[in-house]
Amino acid sequence: MSERKATLADVAKLAGVSTATVSRALSTPDLVSFEVRARIQDIIDQLGYVPNPAARALASARTNVIGVLIPSVTNNVFSDVLRGIYSVLRTSSMDVQLGNTHYSLLQEEKLLRVFLSQRPAGLIVTGIDQSPAARKLLEQASCPVVQIMEIDDNPIDMMVGFSHWAGARATAMHLIEQGYRKIAFLGARMDPRTQRRLGGFSDALKEAGIYEERLIVTTPQPSTVGLGCALFSEVLSVAPDVDAVFCNNDDLALGVLFESQRRHIEVPNRLGICGFNDLEMMSVANPPISSVRTFRREMGEQAVQMLLDAIAGKRPQVTKVDIGFDLIKRRSSQRLP
Amino acid sequence: MSERKATLADVAKLAGVSTATVSRALSTPDLVSFEVRARIQDIIDQLGYVPNPAARALASARTNVIGVLIPSVTNNVFSDVLRGIYSVLRTSSMDVQLGNTHYSLLQEEKLLRVFLSQRPAGLIVTGIDQSPAARKLLEQASCPVVQIMEIDDNPIDMMVGFSHWAGARATAMHLIEQGYRKIAFLGARMDPRTQRRLGGFSDALKEAGIYEERLIVTTPQPSTVGLGCALFSEVLSVAPDVDAVFCNNDDLALGVLFESQRRHIEVPNRLGICGFNDLEMMSVANPPISSVRTFRREMGEQAVQMLLDAIAGKRPQVTKVDIGFDLIKRRSSQRLP
C-alpha cells in the first residue's frame, strides 16, 4: 500500500503494451481496440492506478481545471453560485480552482495571472468591471471565459447574468405603485452591482419625481443584518417621514424589519420594505419580505455548461444569457388593500 | 504578448546562468549570491515569468496545494471556516483545492483519492467520522492532515475543533436554569455533529429528569429558516405545552422566532429559544436570540497554521486544539427577572 505509486508505465508493462497505448486508452478510448482496452482497465483497477495530473498537464500543455474568481466566499450570493458550479462540474472530469478576490480589482488581476499561468481549461469571473489589464489578460486568454452575475453589450467572451439596474428599478416602481413616496435606499459594500442597483433605483424615483438625496444611505462596510438596523436608524434620524426602504440585499432588509419591530413601526402600512436576492428566509419572515429573486445557482450552472460546451468545441452557442430576475411581492411592501 | 510563455530556461539564458541557479533563486534564495539573485529577479520581472506549477509538481514530486474537504459550500458555518483558511493562506504561497463532500462519506473517500493522487502539501478534512477506508488513506498520507470542527482522543494527525456535545449540554443546562421544563430539540440534516449535539442535549435533560422523547424533532432535510417554522409547528401540535426550544442551528432558531411571532407566542416568557453557531443576525433579532458562539473562522485559521508549521517541519507543536465555544445568553432565553 505504501509502495511507490503506480505509474502509467507500470500499467503498460503489466498489460504488455506501450505507454502510448495506455495513454490513449485513457484519453481517446476509441483509438484502442476493445480487448486491449479491457486488459488495460483490468490492470488499472488492480493497481489502483490514478493518473498524475501534473504530468498530464505538463505533457499536454493543458489542464482540466476551471478557474473561478469570486469576490467573497462568505456571501450567500456567491456560495449559491458556487453550488451551481460544483453541481455541474461533478458530472465532468473537471476540477475547480477557486480564487477569492475580496472585492479588489488588483487582487483579481493578480489571481488571474496565477490562474492563467496554469493554462486552465476555462475561466469564470464575476462581473463586468475588470481592470483594463485584467480585461486584456482575459481577452488574450487561450481558454473560454464566462463573466457571471451581470450582463452588458461588451462581453469578453461569454456571459450569463442579469441587469441589476432593471431589478432595482422594477422594485422601486413597485414601491411607488403601492403609494410609497418617501423611499430610502440602503446600500452596503457598494460594489459595482450595488452601484448599478442604486442607479436603477434613482432613475425610477427621478422619473416619478420623488427622488431625494437625503434618502440614499450607503456605506462601504460589508452588509450584515445588524448594519441594516443601523442604517435604518440613520435614515429615521435624518428623515423621520420615510415610508419605504429599498435594501440593496436581504441581510439589510431583515435588519430593517427587526429594527421596525423594535420601534413598533408597522410594516407594511407605516413602512414598506424590499430586499434583493430573495434568500430563503425572506418568505418566512414576519411579515414576509418582498425581494428580487435572482437565479444564482442557475448562473453558476449555466456558466459551467457554456464553458464545457466551448471546451468541447461546440462554439456556435449563444454567448450571452440574460437569466433575468423575479420581483417577489410579499406583504412587507403591499400597502394597498 | 501572445507569444510563447517565458520559461525558466529563458530566464536562465537572459541572466547568463544555468536553469539550476534560477530554480534555486526561486525556491532556496539563500543558496544564490546576492548579485545573481538580483539579476535573475530583473529578468523575471521583465519577462513576466511565472513558474509552471505542473512542471514544478512533476519534478519535485510535491505540490503547494492544500486540499480542503468540507460537506457544503453554502452552509454559513463552512464558508466562515473557508474564509479563515483563505485569510491565512493568502500570506503563503500555498493554493487551496476545495472538495465538496455533500455530507457523503463515500463522496469524501472518492475526493480523498483524487486529492491524494496530487500529492498535496497538506489536507484539511471536516469532522472525525471518516469512513474506515478514508481514515486509512489519511493515516497513510504522506502529508500532514488536520481534522476540523470537532475533537476527540483519536486524531488521525492533528485536529482543531470543539465539543458539540458540551456546547449543546451547556445550552440545555442554561435553559433548565432559567426554569424551562418542557424543552424541545429541533434538528435538521442530522450529520454527525448534529447527532452529538442531540446527545449533549439529551444527557442534560436526562440528568435533570425532564427528558421527553416526544420533544425531539428531527429531519434529514438541510436546515433552513422555513424548516425552523415547520418543525416548530410540528412540536406545537405534538406538545402544545412546550416551553423552550433548543435549535440545532441558527436558521432553525430564527424560524422558530418568526413562527412564534406569527402565533403571538411570547418569547422568552412563554417560550425560550436557543440557537447554535451565533450567526451575526442572532444579536439583532427581536428579541435577540441566545446561541452557542463557535469559532469557525478561527478553526480555519488555526488548521492552516498547524498545517503550515508541519509542512515547514515544526513538528513539536500541539497536535490537538480545543477551540471551545461560548454560550451567549440573550433575551430569547432569559426568563428569570
Add this chain to the structure above:
DNA sequence: TTCTCAAATGGAAGCGCTTACATTAAGTGA
C-alpha cells in the same frame, strides 16, 4: 495479385521544472 488505406500499436522526443552530483573558487587553520 498488387496497391492503397484505415485501424491499431509502438518508439521516442519532449513538456518545464528540480535536484543529486560534480566542479570551481575562495577561504582557513596548522
Add this chain to the structure above:
DNA sequence: TCACTTAATGTAAGCGCTTCCATTTGAGAA
C-alpha cells in the same frame, strides 16, 4: 604552504505523462 572546508554555480538525469511519427497488419479496391 597544503589539505580541507564552504559557498556558488553548472551538468544532466529524470518526474510521468502526451503525442507526433513511424510501423505493422488486414482488408477492400483495382
